[in-house]
Amino acid sequence: MPDVEFTLEYPYTRTTGPVIGPFLTGLRDGHILGSRINGRVYCPPLEYDPETAAPVPVDLVEVGPGGVVESWTWVVETTPKHPFDHPFSFALIRLDGAATPMLHAVDGRVTKGTRVVARFREERVGAITDVYFVPEEGAPPQAPIEPGAEPVRLTTHLISLPISEPLQPARARFVQGLIEGRIVGQRSPATGKVYVPSRGYDQMARAEMTDADDVELPDHGAVSSFTIITPVRYYGQKETEPYIRASILLDGADSPIYGVDIRDIPPEQFRVGMRVRAVWRPPDQRDPSGFDNRQGGNWEQFIERWEPTGEPDADPAKMQEYVF
């Protein structure tokens, strides 16, 4: 079973406010601004007095572009989130005219007291990454900078974290079962309840389960709950027609499988208690990709559709405990 690989992403857009806005605008336009508070100049600039936390009037002054290194680390092992893909220095840099140092990246080796100078990147978007520093001695010339038109009022930050882990053991056996056309659940040794898919434990009894607790369930059961989803349009929406998403209590199970797409039973005929059975995809069309360690199942990747068996309905009242 291959590792679960995915990227957790949250795209953030933030307003910049009266101090960070001009600061980021300055970076885009080739200037570094500090804020003067009670006679001291802070860079990065602040909206408040760091001694008292009281709000202060906006009083921005230009600092740098040169400065002196107060402390540093030589980053030998870099991460993909760093400004450089080769070893570089993170340093506390006190820019000329500022009283406090700013933490930033230097493309090159430095030590305490080294003079560095800002270099603005060719492509600038109004972000702290528009600039980096180089040792002043032998610094390449700054390319000409074309100021932007509008002040920077928004900044975007894409949080993007790569995640990789094996399928958890119970989950891996469940997915392997689906590949083979079997539905594998687990019977709790503590309560006798049958969970499918199993989380690898009985959460009601706080009891762990092992492969000795695996049980195979039939691929038929009764509808225990459903909702009809009417697609609304949004970015990335692929659905156009209403469809059913159902929970099905497989015969012999004590927990329903849920999130099951029903595409070809008309909504007006669909009902709680309806007996249904799985129509499996041919073995070469069963697709385990995208399965992760969450509890839902991408059932449609293994089961083409669910069809009514024509048997008499199960008692809907008895389904109330198995909604989700």
Next chain:
Amino acid sequence: MAFPSREVAIVATSQTPSYRHFDGPEPVLIMRCVNDLLATTGLERDDLEFTIAGSCDYLSGLPFAFVQNIDGVGAWPPVYETHVEMDGAWALFEAWLRLQLGDIDVALVIGSGKSSPGHPREAFPLQTDPYVLAPLGLDPVSLAGIQARCLIDAGKATERDFAAVASRNRRDAMGNPNAQVTGDRSVDDLLKEAYVCEPLRRHDLPPISDGAAALVLVAGPRARDLVERPAWVTGMDHRIESHHPGLRDLTTSPSTALAASGAGVGDGPVDVAELTVTYSPEEIVLREALGLGDGVAVNPSGGPLAGHPVMATGLIRVIEVANRIMAGSAQRGVAHASSGPALQQNLVCVLQGGE
């Protein structure tokens, strides 16, 4: 009303080993601790009147992982339950406050985390300033490197001192069955390693770990009923410094000193201290801020350099001190937890055995 108005004690603790990778789900780690605590105390699940957990969904990458973690406690029947997106030591702080209200007596405190699925050095920049630091990918290893350099330049420590901290912790960890990084390696041997972020080498960094820890906190006479020698919480405080590293003196930890004062560290002798030394230079800063003399045993468990299940690491410090007090091998001890890069936020807890 004097505060704290109620005496509160730790009566039982549990922790999983620190795993490089635990192949089961995070709730199982918690479940093992909870089952262990119930067996030790003889309490039933229903006796736990308030449950609070510290964890972070960013670590395992599963949104709402903290909700599923309740599986490890048993979600039925319902109790007062809450969560902090912080180390379990801060969950302990909230539970301690909660018990002061006087209407309930028994709280379960949990800290858990699985860092192995992700890349901690990529996730942790997200706790820094989102405008001027996070976009640089400023990670805690790099910041610890800068802090280490500040200590060296101030004449407070050398790379050899850092290696000595790592060497001692790994050796002490050999006696800790829950430790992940152990071994007897000399300082000279460690100093031959390559830098990760100069002046820090691999041994100055914590391992990547999965794990959980939990404890039962009980107010008043019930604590004495449950266990012969509870570990009384005599003081707890936490303080924070600026999120701009340039506005801090990284060679000291004024927030730790303030929290230590608030928690009453100096009110009596200290037999043992368990400190959240995530990077070896931090031990030098923390010893000074807490006023711990050379005679105080610091991190006899091996500390976070030997096992670092993020979000449980700080709570484990409390547990290591509490265990020694409950066992009678220490009378008074200090536990320290930290959050944020380069010791930005610090919690200090003082524990004491009965008179």
